[in-house]
Amino acid sequence: MAAPHRDTDLRRTFPAFSARPTEGDFAETWWGNAWVAALEEGALDVKRLVRGRGYAEQGHVDAITVTPGHVLAYVRGSRPRPYRVQVRLRTLDDTDWERFLDAAAERPAHIAALLDKELPPSLAEGAVPLLPGPGELEPHCSCPDRGHPCKHAAALCYQTARLLDADPFVLLLLRGRGERALLDELSRRNATRAARAAQEHPPAPLPGVRASEVLAGRERSPLPLPAPAPAHPEQPPAYPAAPGGPDPFALDHLATDAAARAHALLVTGHDPIAELTLWQDAVRLAAGRPGSGLTAGSRALYASLASAAGRTPADLARAVAAWRQGGPAGLAVLEEPWDPPAGRFDRARPLLLAADLPAFRPYRNRLTHPRGHLQLRLGRDGFWYAYESDPGADDWWPRGTPDHDPVGALTGIGTLSDI
Incomplete structure (x- = not known):
């Protein structure tokens, strides 16, 4: 039985059509009716065609699987078990496909029509005929009827015409090529053809006059003076608070x-x-x-x-x-610790001793109090920055105001007697 999940570019399975009586032509498109004409003109028994059309209208045809050169389905007849029906159609060889692709790519309207699920007569009936003629459809059925075709095969052919109505790429798949591969190849050929045409026939220059020639000799009006800058940037608008929104502050x-x-x-x-x-x-x-x-x-x-x-x-x-x-x-x-040059850093320790402070331990750009609770850091800008930490914790936080004098930087965080 049909397995839609196994579909590929060269194997497509379509669900069964529901019962649908018809009046007049069975198909709705010219190419669908051309398929029906190939069936009816090659049939040997009109009565079997009538019975097969009736089976198709009554929904006796199960899911249809289409592969290159084959249409396969199970058709319910007079017996409980459905019959396995296959209709064969000759596939095109590589030479025919080259001619077909050249013809399709030559006219952009052909590609546009295919994308719209249309089949132009000039393409289907051109150098490589796509539609079958009388006698090209080869039906095979597991029923005992040896008619050509039997009513079950005729039913499958009629329902295949409805598939072609909806998607002409089904016909192209029957002839041997899948939709994706065809569209990729047509796109490539169309781009190549357009590039070649652009090289052979470059676009003519647009008529006109250069702006420099038009403006030459004209007096240009002076630009207006810039508006004066505002005195200050003003205040932003007030932002309301919203649930789940950003913080207005x-x-x-x-x-x-x-x-x-x-x-x-x-x-x-x-x-x-x-x-x-x-x-x-x-x-x-x-x-x-x-x-x-x-x-x-x-x-x-x-x-x-x-x-x-x-x-x-x-x-x-x-x-x-x-x-x-x-x-x-x-x-x-x-x-960023750094190594200061000789000079300001070397003079800091005598200045601290002169202020009755203990001998600070030097390390790179830092001087640390012996008790480990105060530190002076020399910045590259020449200022001393005071830091404070719990003794022995090595958890230094900036304190006070920077000063060019190391003693002054320390007095900003307390009296010298406290230090």
Whole structure:
């Protein structure tokens, strides 16, 4: 029996047609009726044709399988068990297919018609006739009737005409080629033909006059003066809160920042923020959030910015403290140890001793209090940045205000007697 799930480009199975009485022509298209004419003109017994048409109209033909050169179906007759019916049709050889494909690709209307499930007479009846003539259909049936054709084979032929009505590629499959392979080959040939035609007949230049010739010698009106820049970037609109929507406070923060950057670019022609890395910009945005401490909204903002930069909210919180302490230079002091040249760094320890402070331990650009709770870091900008940690925890956080004097950087976080 038919197995639709096994269909390929060279094997198609169609479900059985329901019962449908007809009046006049059995098929609806000219090529479907040409198929019926080939059946009826090659038949030896008109009565068997009448019985076969009746079987087709009553829905006695089961699912139909079409392969190159064959139409196969089971047809129910007078006995309980259906008969196996096959109708054969000669397939085209490679030479015939080359002629057919050349003819189809020569006229774009042929390809358009096939895509619309139409079969132009000029293509079907051209150099390579596609439709069968009288006697070309070869029926075979498992019934004992030796008529040509028997009523079961006639029923299958009539129903095949309905398949051709719906899809002329069924006829092309019967002749040996599947739809996908045919369309691919037609597309290739059509593209090749179009490229060759473009090379042989390049498009003529369009008539006209060059704009430079038209505008030559004309006085151009001066451009209007640019509008004065606004004094400030104004305030963004108020964003309402919506269930499941973005945080309106975060939207306001981002809109305010974007407006300030646009205003600076308009006034100065320079946007320093564009030079920042993704991480630096995330730190800048978080540091620009007004207020101190983490609220529910701040936590959401920190989590979002940290995730986008591939860091943790704790990393971002520490970086925000460094940014608020010294901007990009302060962030660099937090994250980038370096080896300063001789000079300012070497003079720092005597200055600290002169202020009655203990001897700080040097390491690269850092001076650490002996108790391990305070640290001074020299930035590349020449400022000293104070850091604080629990003794021995190595958990350093920026504190105070940067200063060119190491003693001054420490006094910003408390009195020297406390240190």
